[in-house]
Structures are given as structure tokens and as C-alpha cells.
Amino acid sequence: MAGSELTNLKSPRVKAARRLTKRAFRDQDRKFLAEGPQAVREALKLDGVTLELFTTAEAELRHPELVTEATLQGVPVHRASGEVLAELSQTVTPQGLLAVCRLVHVPLEEAVPATPRLVAVLAHVRDPGNAGTVMRAADAAGADAVVFTDASVDPYNGKCVRASAGSLFHLPVVIGTPAAVAARHLRERGLRVLAADGAGKHTLDDVDLSGPTAWIFGNEAWGLPEEVLAEADDVVRVPIYGQAESLNLATAAAVCLYSSARSQRVP
Amino acid sequence: MAGSELTNLKSPRVKAARRLTKRAFRDQDRKFLAEGPQAVREALKLDGVTLELFTTAEAELRHPELVTEATLQGVPVHRASGEVLAELSQTVTPQGLLAVCRLVHVPLEEAVPATPRLVAVLAHVRDPGNAGTVMRAADAAGADAVVFTDASVDPYNGKCVRASAGSLFHLPVVIGTPAAVAARHLRERGLRVLAADGAGKHTLDDVDLSGPTAWIFGNEAWGLPEEVLAEADDVVRVPIYGQAESLNLATAAAVCLYSSARSQRVP
Incomplete structure (x- = not known):
């Protein structure tokens, strides 16, 4: 434990973490916040990703293994008051554990393996909860990578990190690629590029999904x-x-991704 | 248009609607609030469901067809200030249209047709957004009915109504049935009762879903x-x-419901 309990909301350490709740500062500092035991656990599984850990005395008692793991990795652990954690937290009920992490995204060329089977592209997805839920579904469906196009929400947004339930740390994530560039690159890698859209001519029922596929998901409203x-x-x-007009974006994405995953596996 | 614009937040009419944001008063008054053009449109498609309509002058210009339809049905239309609509709204960005509706749920025996194919049961689902999203997915997947057990969230909760995107008005909804009672009744109606659970022995890949099925979905956390x-x-x-530990409840439900719907339809 480095020093005594942090209680000052205006201390430089707290302010340096607090500013990471804003995208501009995340971009500038190349860091983001991962909150809660699940996210912290997954972050700690990756080498050199966790840069600092804030914890309350109570959370430390509940999750001693996480504090031990951080310490073993040489990650500075700051014990802080509930008030400090609440200041850093973007949730209604802060969980007393929060990691400052380095950004984990990788270039598109690196994210996609030599013979990819399934990739999810989020184009113009603006709702961070939806984006995180799609990341989680893509991870569960065994996707090779998730691509956030330049017009999509920031995957390091607190709500997105939370909704991903650790999946942000599980599979390669790409950010900032224009959708058309991503589509062309993925096709060159042998993936059939399918756009998921309510106006599609074909339905999931009449396309063969057994081959390698990249799915592009669009904006919630349009x-x-x-x-x-x-x-x-x-x-x-x-x-x-x-009679439903449509499906929620994250729901539709999960149905598409699982249709592909199952078609590729079940004869 | 009945009278002049409502601006007083303390007027009896506004207070009578406002109290419907609380479950106890919804139960007592047998009414709930449906907000936004989509919900209002779907409510108006059902006979005698819409009891009152609150609208701003602006929303009236955007959706004259809804005001006309309400008037034709003899539904009292109250033009109100944006402030009044904000007072009644449970969203950050009120949409200027809000209907007071009578409760639409039906008894279990009535909800389930003679030869049902697909039913969704929400047991202990507590998050209204999740519950509404499951209703929407069940509707999209062509389910015959949705059952909310006695330990589940109130389907008339504002967030749930909103997440259902009109589906609350599309298919028969049952509330307050104990899960075990629902399971037995659905089995007697010829449905195979499948509990969706991360600890299940079988996966979607190794069960035959081509027959009539009732899915039971559980609590988000446990x-x-x-x-x-x-x-x-x-x-x-x-x-x-x-590597994901699990799926989000609504996502998992959508994957299960669509697996059934497609197995029943696609040879």
C-alpha cells in the first residue's frame, strides 16, 4: 500500500485519474479507467496494462487477490476513501475498485489474424452501452476482433467498458478506421462482409453463414x-x-454473431 | 383540444398522471404511462387502451396523425407546456408525447393460445431495461406471449415500456405468476420448458429446438x-x-428466442 488513505478529492493523483472520464484527456494521456472487480481482474490478466489501482479498504477486504496480483505486478495501489472512488466512478453505485489502464487497441492489420473467422465492425454506433454489449457478445461468440469505425463511440468510455464486462481486454479492438477501409481490408483477408440492416434484401434465414464473416453494425436510429x-x-x-418494428442494436448484433458462430461450428 | 395549455405542475390532472411513475399508484389506479411517439402510436392501435394524451404544441406539429387518431377515438388530448411533459417524463430528453393507458396484461390462461409455439418467461428479472428489451426480442421472434413472474420487475415501469419499443402493446403479457406455476401451465399446453442458465448441461447447439418451446430467463446476476x-x-x-464469462441477459434471451424461432421455421 503506497502511503496513507487518499481522501482529498483535489489531490493531483485523484485529479489525474478523474480527467480520464473525458475522451479528450484519455486520448492525450493514452489511458482510461476500468471500474469494478470484473474489469480490474481482466485488466490484470494482461501484461503491463494496469498502471494504477484505486481501492477502498472495504473493496480490498472483498477482493484481496486483486490487490495482491496488482502488487506482484508492481502496480501502485492507492487506498482511497469511498468519496474519492465515487469521484472517479461513473456509476451510481461505485464498486470501490478502479484501475487506470493504458489503451489496449491495436492497428487493424495486427488485430485480424491470418485466417480470421468472425469479426464485428461497429459503424456509427453511438450508444456506449450498446457498443459494450456488442463487444461482450462478439467475445462470447468467439469473434477474432472488434473494429470501432471513426464515427463510433469511444470504446474506452466508462459505460462502454462496463457493458463489455471485461471483453475489452479479451479480444483485439481496433479504433478509428473508416468503415469502408475496414470493409475492404476484411474482405482482402478472406471474410465475407455482411452489413446488418433492417432494409436488407436477405434475412439470416436465407444466407449461408458457414464461411468466414465480418458483420458491420450501424447506428441505433438510422x-x-x-x-x-x-x-x-x-x-x-x-x-x-x-409485430416489432426492429430489434435493439445490441440484440440484433448478438443474433447475427451467434448465427455465424453456430453455422461455422454446427454441421 | 380540451381547453388551454396546461402549465401548472400542481394541477390535479398533472398530479394524477405524475403519480403513475410509481408502481404502487399504477397498481391502485390500474393505469400506466407510455411515452414517445412510438409507444403512443402502438397504444392507439389497441381499442380502449389510451385514456388520455398529453402533448406539447411542438410534438403536435410533428405527429398530427397521432393527435387526430386520439381525437377520433374520443381520447381527451391535453396540450401542455414542455415543463409539464418534463415533469411526467422519466427520460432525460422528453419527447413531448405521453399517453395515460389502462393496464394491458391478461391472465395466463388467456395469454397462451391453444397451440402455442414460443413463450418467454421472465423470472426474477429486475432490470427494467433488460425486461423491456426481452419483450421486444420476444415480439420480434414471433413469441405468443411474455410472462413476468411475481418476482420480476413491473412491465409498466417507464424504462421497461420504453425499452420494449411498443412491444408491450403487441403481444399478450402476463404478470405476477409464480415461475413454477407458469412452467407447469406452459408444459400442460404442450410447450417444452427450457430454463436458460449459464450452468446448463446442454447448450443451444445440442438441443432440438424445432418443437414448441417456453424459455425461462432468470436474474441478471444470479x-x-x-x-x-x-x-x-x-x-x-x-x-x-x-473468453466472455457470460452474456448480458437480454442478449442471451434474444439468442435463445431466435434460435427457437428459426429452428421452428427453417428446415
Whole structure:
């Protein structure tokens, strides 16, 4: 434990972490915040990702293994008051554990393996909760990588990190690639590029999903722009069997990703 | 338009609607609030469901068809100030349209048709956003009904109504049935009762989903209690192909419901 309990909300250490709740400062400092035991655990599984750990005395008693692991890795552990954790937290009920991490994204070329099977592209996805949930679903479906295009939300947004439930640390994440560039690159790597859109001619029921596939998911309200649809090999919609107008974006993405994952595995 | 613009937050009419943001008063008055053009549109498609409509002058210009439809149905339309709508709204960005509706749920016996194919049961689901998203997915997947057990969130909760995106008005909804009672009733109606649980022996990949199925979904954090698992014909998990620990509840539910819907339709 480095020094005594941090209680001053205005201390330089707290202020340096607090500013990471803003995207501009995350970009500038090349760091972000991962909150809660699950995120901290997953961050600590990666070498050199966790830079600092803030913890309350109470959280330390609940998760001694995380504090031990951080200490073993030489990560500075700051015991802080509940008030300090609340100041750094972006949740209603702060969990008493928060890691400052280095950004983990990688270039597109590096993220996609030589023979990829499944990649998720988030184009113009603006809701951080949706984006995080799609990352989690992509991870669960065994995707090779997740690409956030230049017009999408920041994956390091607190809500996105939280909704990803650790998946941000599990699979290669790419940021800032224009959708059309991503589509072309993924096609060159042997993936069939499918745009998920309610206006698609085909449905999941009438496309063969057993081959390597990249899915592009669009904006919550207005779907995918023309130029992205034009880059896709096919535009596919989730069939609506009832009266709903559409599916929630994260739900639709999960259905598409799992349809691919299962078609690739189940004969 | 009944009278002049409502501006007084303390007027009896506003207070009578405002109290419907609380479950106890919804139960007592047998009414709930449906906010936004999509919810209002779907409510107006059902006979006698919409009891009152609050609208701002601006929303009226944007959605004249909804005001016309309400008027044709003899629904009192109250033009109100943005402040009044904000007072009644439970969203950060009120949409200027809000209907007071009568409760729409039906008894279990009535909700389930003679030869049902797909039913979703929400047992101990506590997050209203998740519950609404599951309702929407169930609707999209062509489910016959959605059952909220006695330990689940209130489907008339504002967040749940909003997340359902109109689906609350599309398919029969049952509330307050104990999970075990629902399971037995659904089995008697010829449905195979599957509990969705991360601890399931079988995965979606190794169960035959082509027959009539009822899915039971559990709590976000701790899944389904033993007594509910014991009532199920089988406990099934969504396979995790990557490193994610689990899926978000609504995402998992959508994957299960669509797996059933597609197995029932695609040869």
C-alpha cells in the first residue's frame, strides 16, 4: 500500500485519474479507467496494462487477490476513501475498485489474424452501452476482433467498458478506421462482409453463414449509410416474425454473431 | 383540444398522471404511462387502451396523425407546456408525447393460445431495461406471449415500456405468476420448458429446438433459483466460444428466442 488513505478529492493523483472520464484527456494521456472487480481482474490478466489501482479498504477486504496480483505486478495501489472512488466512478453505485489502464487497441492489420473467422465492425454506433454489449457478445461468440469505425463511440468510455464486462481486454479492438477501409481490408483477408440492416434484401434465414464473416453494425436510429452498404458483399436483416418494428442494436448484433458462430461450428 | 395549455405542475390532472411513475399508484389506479411517439402510436392501435394524451404544441406539429387518431377515438388530448411533459417524463430528453393507458396484461390462461409455439418467461428479472428489451426480442421472434413472474420487475415501469419499443402493446403479457406455476401451465399446453442458465448441461447447439418451446430467463446476476430449474424440462446455456464469462441477459434471451424461432421455421 503506497502511503496513507487518499481522501482529498483535489489531490493531483485523484485529479489525474478523474480527467480520464473525458475522451479528450484519455486520448492525450493514452489511458482510461476500468471500474469494478470484473474489469480490474481482466485488466490484470494482461501484461503491463494496469498502471494504477484505486481501492477502498472495504473493496480490498472483498477482493484481496486483486490487490495482491496488482502488487506482484508492481502496480501502485492507492487506498482511497469511498468519496474519492465515487469521484472517479461513473456509476451510481461505485464498486470501490478502479484501475487506470493504458489503451489496449491495436492497428487493424495486427488485430485480424491470418485466417480470421468472425469479426464485428461497429459503424456509427453511438450508444456506449450498446457498443459494450456488442463487444461482450462478439467475445462470447468467439469473434477474432472488434473494429470501432471513426464515427463510433469511444470504446474506452466508462459505460462502454462496463457493458463489455471485461471483453475489452479479451479480444483485439481496433479504433478509428473508416468503415469502408475496414470493409475492404476484411474482405482482402478472406471474410465475407455482411452489413446488418433492417432494409436488407436477405434475412439470416436465407444466407449461408458457414464461411468466414465480418458483420458491420450501424447506428441505433438510422442504420448504415449508403456508402457502407455499398461496400458490403450483402445486406442482411434479422427476420422479424412478430409485430416489432426492429430489434435493439445490441440484440440484433448478438443474433447475427451467434448465427455465424453456430453455422461455422454446427454441421 | 380540451381547453388551454396546461402549465401548472400542481394541477390535479398533472398530479394524477405524475403519480403513475410509481408502481404502487399504477397498481391502485390500474393505469400506466407510455411515452414517445412510438409507444403512443402502438397504444392507439389497441381499442380502449389510451385514456388520455398529453402533448406539447411542438410534438403536435410533428405527429398530427397521432393527435387526430386520439381525437377520433374520443381520447381527451391535453396540450401542455414542455415543463409539464418534463415533469411526467422519466427520460432525460422528453419527447413531448405521453399517453395515460389502462393496464394491458391478461391472465395466463388467456395469454397462451391453444397451440402455442414460443413463450418467454421472465423470472426474477429486475432490470427494467433488460425486461423491456426481452419483450421486444420476444415480439420480434414471433413469441405468443411474455410472462413476468411475481418476482420480476413491473412491465409498466417507464424504462421497461420504453425499452420494449411498443412491444408491450403487441403481444399478450402476463404478470405476477409464480415461475413454477407458469412452467407447469406452459408444459400442460404442450410447450417444452427450457430454463436458460449459464450452468446448463446442454447448450443451444445440442438441443432440438424445432418443437414448441417456453424459455425461462432468470436474474441478471444470479440466474435462476433451484426450484425454477427443477421445474424445467431441461436447462440450456448459450455456448460461449470466446473468453466472455457470460452474456448480458437480454442478449442471451434474444439468442435463445431466435434460435427457437428459426429452428421452428427453417428446415
